[in-house]
Amino acid sequence: MWQEMAKYGRKLVGHGLVESNFGNISVRAGDRMLITRSGTALDEITGDNVVEVEIQDTSSLDIIASSETVVHREIYTKTSALAIIHAHCPYSVVESLLAGPAGTIVPVDSEGQYFLGNIPVVSGGIGSLELAENLAGELSGHRGAVVFSHGTFAIGRTLGEAYIVTTQLEHSCRIKYLYELAAVKK
Template structure:
């Protein structure tokens, strides 16, 4: 059985190596029983200390370790939404952040179904209205969205994604960055999107949140 602290540190190193976490931006967490282990404020994801994580309860109360990232309300929101979520990744990845500055494709997903892997690995990704980083009201709004999701774009800020494992959350973050790059590369063109039937079939087969838009 793997150690969640080590998994988190390895995920940070991978995301930093891929260029998805510039400087000291981004934060990661894992849920262990009724506790959240999260990267401290100002942490460089390339050099996360597995023994230097902040410890919170599910309500976000700081229990142990250094001061947590101010984005902890986002992480807590995803764990409250779905007890199956065991890891959360928040990044300032360039392409996904650029898409967060554009009008959304639909109410349920800022990103259209361009590729099957976006639907399979990420699913519908709503645009959450802008708020200052760490805003508890924004996190509360995310927690209350009335449709299933495991990813969101924070307007003018960047992506946040959850998964049943850290590996799945990281894979979703990488896939969201890739589909965001494709969307930006297409520019003003009108691409062929997956049809509602095609996207719906993939969502059902891979248990990925995708619904009527």
Template sequence: MSDLLTSRDALVEAGRHLVSLGLSPGTSGNISVRVGDRMIITPTNESMGELDPSRLAVLSLSGEHLEGPRPSKEFTLHRAFYRRLPEAGAVVHLHSVHAVAAACLPPWSAASAVAPITPYFVMRVGQTPLISYAPPGDSAQADELEALDVPCRAALLANHGSVVAADDLGAAVNAAVELEEACKLSLLTAGRPVSLLTHEQAVSLAAKYGSFWG
């Protein structure tokens, strides 16, 4: 029970932090944490800056609604990452401005929508494929994410935003912020001669810091 209570409080604090950074406008975005065989996730149509730890949805990892208010309609994205990555303890999905903008553009490569523009993007996020468009809440995006043959802990959703998984909530929040910064830098430098990390440099960093590249 203490793990559930601690996870609820941490989720609420993470939501407030992301809103304070301007990365979750209105009632957009959602966060989940995995506790054993359950997922605690933000409810639908609520600002992540105004969450109540006693009013969070609890689902089984198969998606069964166990308690609390109606969960975010994007819960299938979270479930997809938990199925892909047994070690994942948290997932963050944002509609942050630069990630959405980058998700409206052609991907840099088949394996990553975002180029290796900084070492921190490679270290903290790693390759980030672009998932095909589907309406919000449509499980088609989650199905594509779960079936990807590209190893990843993050993805951009076409015309939609970002989704990031990590071992714990703090790492997931940090990775989501880092992905937003990489998207911002990519947009700021678009159309100019850009010095990217080489493939060898990116692969070396990924191997050292436990992310995926190449």
């Protein structure tokens, strides 16, 4: 499974959706999850960069797992997600700053409106229980959300689905930003 995680890590970095050492990826496997280690370069994932931890309980391996492990756990507990991608997509971060910590990003492109609907912006510190609860709550009704000033979280039945949601989030945020920039210049 780490090979699939590596594939999407390379795609995320290659398409500018995340800088190499930021973001994380996980996959649910029954009552456990495979998650990237803290500080892992997503374009260089190997079997040694992936940690297997329980979903319901903390583990001694949490110390080397992603700092967002608590967030992934809560999402898996409260949603039907089988895969999660967290990226630091630049336009999504900018749009979250413009929307505010409890705001909503309203896509202006037809694909964003159709596939995503309104995109929730959630607050909470990196790797905090507050963030975990806020995200899990929003992702129970949305396929993706943006953490205020931090980045996107996307869920799916597969990493491929979570990746597509990540690209849709960033595409809609980029279109919205460029549209609003052009509208101001008129």
